[in-house]
Amino acid sequence: MKKIAIDAMGGDHAPESIIEGVLRAQKEMPDVEFILYGNQDKIKPFLPETYSPQIKIVHTTEEVTGDDEPVRAIRTKKDASMVRAATAVKDGEADAVMSLGNTGALLAAGIFIVGRIKGITRPALMPTLPVSNSSDGFTLLDAGANATSKPEYLVQWAQMANFYAQKVRGIANPRIALLNNGSESDKGDDLHQSVYQLLTGQADINFVGNIEANEVLTGKADIVVSDGFTGNALLKTIEGTAETLLSLLKDGLLNSGLKVKLGAVMVKPALKNVMVRFDTSKYGGAALMGLKAPVVKAHGRADARAVYYTLKQIEQMLAQNLTATIVEQFEQK
Amino acid sequence: MKKIAIDAMGGDHAPESIIEGVLRAQKEMPDVEFILYGNQDKIKPFLPETYSPQIKIVHTTEEVTGDDEPVRAIRTKKDASMVRAATAVKDGEADAVMSLGNTGALLAAGIFIVGRIKGITRPALMPTLPVSNSSDGFTLLDAGANATSKPEYLVQWAQMANFYAQKVRGIANPRIALLNNGSESDKGDDLHQSVYQLLTGQADINFVGNIEANEVLTGKADIVVSDGFTGNALLKTIEGTAETLLSLLKDGLLNSGLKVKLGAVMVKPALKNVMVRFDTSKYGGAALMGLKAPVVKAHGRADARAVYYTLKQIEQMLAQNLTATIVEQFEQK
CATH class of the missing domain: 3.40.718.10 (Isopropylmalate Dehydrogenase)
Structure with missing residues (x-):
């Protein structure tokens, strides 16, 4: 059984979107245990009365926020959900980490807690x-x-x-x-x-x-x-240009009079196709490459679907023994 | 009378779009002389039978191409339209240069022929x-x-x-x-x-x-x-993302069935507004800052309208004595 340590408190829609994503992933991944690190009082309301024993909660009392200075946060907030999730990997209690929180802090947690692969100079x-x-x-x-x-x-x-x-x-x-x-x-x-x-x-x-x-x-x-x-x-x-263009477009379609508005309804399937092509959720999150275990950052705005795909990505990284392959390549040198 | 030296041979639609742009600009700028450097046999067909004495042609026999190595091209193709236009500024026969051609070559022509302003370390x-x-x-x-x-x-x-x-x-x-x-x-x-x-x-x-x-x-x-x-x-x-998104969008609107196609006609005014907002032609070209005279690169794909706006931009740079202001600031140091 592979174990994924999940920072349940990071991101804009935490813990709701994270828990929804986990519930969806759990149904498809019978061989994975999902360990939710976070405030249990905030997590439990989003779990059903009875839920799979594959899902565990580890109660934590602190959080790394977006404003935190990364390295300092990792060093001082020892009971933060992100820090506890990374520490679980270090202590052999989990095999990978997922977080939607502060990117800099997750990098610091990855490097200082999970640790670099020997031979890798800098993770990316x-x-x-x-x-x-x-x-x-x-x-x-x-x-x-x-x-x-x-x-x-x-x-x-x-x-x-x-x-x-x-x-x-x-x-x-x-x-x-x-x-x-x-x-x-x-x-x-x-x-x-x-x-x-x-x-x-x-x-x-x-x-x-x-x-x-x-x-x-x-x-x-x-x-x-x-x-x-x-x-x-x-x-x-890329993010900024796509967002600016799509928001100008949306604005134009909604605020250029009734005829355009009617037309907008008719072209919706085509617009949706463009959005689907540019939707990066299906690829999962950003992997921090070069660490002793998969550490993956999902977007702060990730919804349940994006969380689900990130968990699938991590499952694949674990199933394929990606870390072992990299270790083998670089430790030999 | 201010004189703008124009490389009539550079860019994807040369010399047609350049001459059309010049003809349009000439009507609005009675105090500017437009000197077209290029092959007169290729230029003349795009000029009317009689045209303003503000427009001059200087016949040249060579061209800098997109594949040319910039510095070498400037040094060896002495009779290239771009080189001649830059040399005209150096020799006091013109006050500014416009080109749609090879960006690197224009940079080289600007630096080695027109020359850097004293005190400016690197043009940009x-x-x-x-x-x-x-x-x-x-x-x-x-x-x-x-x-x-x-x-x-x-x-x-x-x-x-x-x-x-x-x-x-x-x-x-x-x-x-x-x-x-x-x-x-x-x-x-x-x-x-x-x-x-x-x-x-x-x-x-x-x-x-x-x-x-x-x-x-x-x-x-x-x-x-x-x-x-x-x-x-x-x-x-920015260019690549906007192009990719707009081309996916266009493709989606044209190839998603009749209903979408009909809707596309209805939303056209809104789409056009987005295109207008993202159309950079109205700003003119890219100015090479730090040279002894205005040297401006218009996009290789520039149409007559973009050429016209670039000429307006150059006229404004000349009218406002921009170069003199920069010279004053930096030569004193």
């Missing part, structure tokens, strides 16, 4: 994002765990994402591209030129060259490797 | 992008002229953009933000932390702090200052 945050021509999407790393990056970090990230794509996403020979400011091999600053050379010489991965930021959504790569600063900007720009 | 590329809540947009710099950036570059870019916003965009006290990976003052790598401190200590500008990439389209800043690598990624991500 890896969300999966949509592409326009398939439902596979692409993974991006690092999406912001590191403000400063060195060439060798990016090579390790590419290798880890390669295992993830093969084992969890089912892509036999993942195409790995480097986010850069041009397609030619000599593009970019010293960092990106070095990474290009290193990735070209890496026989264990399928490096397809540089990718520019306007191409990432077109499906040219399964994995986009980036320094953490630019990767963070890329992720946020 | 500055496009204007849309925001969701006003028609003012924001300018971004550097959008990719520099792969590597140093703190002092960004301070100069902020100061130059400040003058541009005041004089050309008519914003009295422009809000200047630093693109960073978080809002707090200690966010980012060494570069961004240093820039934050420098901009905070800069009394001549209205620095409003860090801005994250998901906020740039929301109208929180009039000027976004960025290192050139991240700025390039930001610009391309």
Whole structure:
């Protein structure tokens, strides 16, 4: 029985959406135990009178908030739901962690409590994002765990994402591209030129060259490797641009008179298709790659469906022994 | 009479869209001379039998293409339309340059032929992008002229953009933000932390702090200052995301059956409004800031309307003596 430690108090709709997601996942995953860390008085009202013995509650008295300074929160709030969930993995009481809470704090909990895999210099945050021509999407790393990056970090990230794509996403020979400011091999600053050379010489991965930021959504790569600063900007720009456009569109459809409003009802199925294509929930959360156990950050606004998919993602990571594969690769070195 | 040197051969629709744009601009700008550099046999068919004496043609025999290596092209293709247009400014035969061609080559022509303003360490590329809540947009710099950036570059870019916003965009006290990976003052790598401190200590500008990439389209800043690598990624991500979303949407509206197609006709005015809001043509092209004369890059796909707006932008830069203002500020130092 695999055990997933769940921070039930993080995110905008906690604990309701988290518990709903767990209840949905539990029905499909008879071999997983779901341990909810959080205030039991807030959790219980959202559980049915009787529920599966696969679901456990561990009562905690503190919470990491969005305003908390990450490292300090992890060090001082020892009974916070997020800290307890990470500690459970460290103590062998659970196999993975899921949280919707403070991203920086989860990174800190992952690094300082769960711990880095020996041989991995820096863990990286890896969300999966949509592409326009398939439902596979692409993974991006690092999406912001590191403000400063060195060439060798990016090579390790590419290798880890390669295992993830093969084992969890089912892509036999993942195409790995480097986010850069041009397609030619000599593009970019010293960092990106070095990474290009290193990735070209890496026989264990399928490096397809540089990718520019306007191409990432077109499906040219399964994995986009980036320094953490630019990767963070890329992720946020995609989110911000999509949100701005869709909200302008929605506003236009609702507030341009009756005829447009009627038309809006008729085009709804088409709009819904676009939303479905751009909905990243189905990919699960952002995995923190390079730790001794799966630690996955779901979006703070995640609903029950997104929580369910994140739990499926974690189940897959556990079933495929992703961590063991990475450990084997890097500890040998 | 101000003279604008126009590279008539650059861009996807050259020379047609360029000449159409010039013809439109000429009617509104009686005090401007438009000098078209390019192959006269290709230019003349798009001009009417008789045209204003404000429009001149200078015949050239070469072209810089999109595939040319920028610096080499500038050094070897001495009779290319772009090179001749830049040389005209250097020789005092024109006051500004416009091109739709190879961005890198125009940067090289700007730096090596037109020349840097004394005191400016590195010129920067500055496009204007849309925001969701006003028609003012924001300018971004550097959008990719520099792969590597140093703190002092960004301070100069902020100061130059400040003058541009005041004089050309008519914003009295422009809000200047630093693109960073978080809002707090200690966010980012060494570069961004240093820039934050420098901009905070800069009394001549209205620095409003860090801005994250998901906020740039929301109208929180009039000027976004960025290192050139991240700025390039930001610009391309906005373009790529908007293009992907709008093309998925268009596809969905046209190919989801008759009812949706009928609805699409009804919602057209609302869709058009969104497109207008996101259409950056009205802002003109990307100005190369820090040169001894206005050098402006219009989009390679620019149509006559975009060319017209770019010429209006250049006219405004000339009328407001923007270059002289920047020279005065930096040569004194």
